[in-house]
Amino acid sequence: MFDVKDTDLFNLEEDDFDTILADDIAFRGTIKFTKPFMIRGKVSGTIDATNDLVIDTGAVVRAEIGATRVLVRGKVDGDIIGRDLVFVSSTGSVKGDITSKQVVLEPGSRFSGKCTMTD
Secondary structure (H helix, E strand, O other): OOOOOOOHHOOOOOHHOOEEEEEOEEEEEEEEOOEEEEEOEEEEEEEEOOEEEOOOOOOEEEEEEEEEEEOOEEEOOOOOEEEEEEEEEOOOOOEEOEEEEEEEEEEOOOEEEOOOEEE
């Protein structure tokens, strides 16, 4: 179909994540992490990371996000800064601005905002 740099983000298994915010958890506040993190529940606030973030199908995130690579399979309402990659899958939606070196919006995804690609 198409070649996306850094696609090993899609090959991460559940065991590759030190922390998974389960689908029955709602969190409000600031999340900071340095290892891969997956969200399946609800988050509102700020996410500040130096590693990868996966927002899984069914997750609802209302937050300003900063991470190395961000994979959106669920719903995000807020700006995303992905230092290397922001990938919005066909099940994902983003309402907010995206800034990253590489941005991929898969067919079927929803995006409302401004996209800025950096060097």
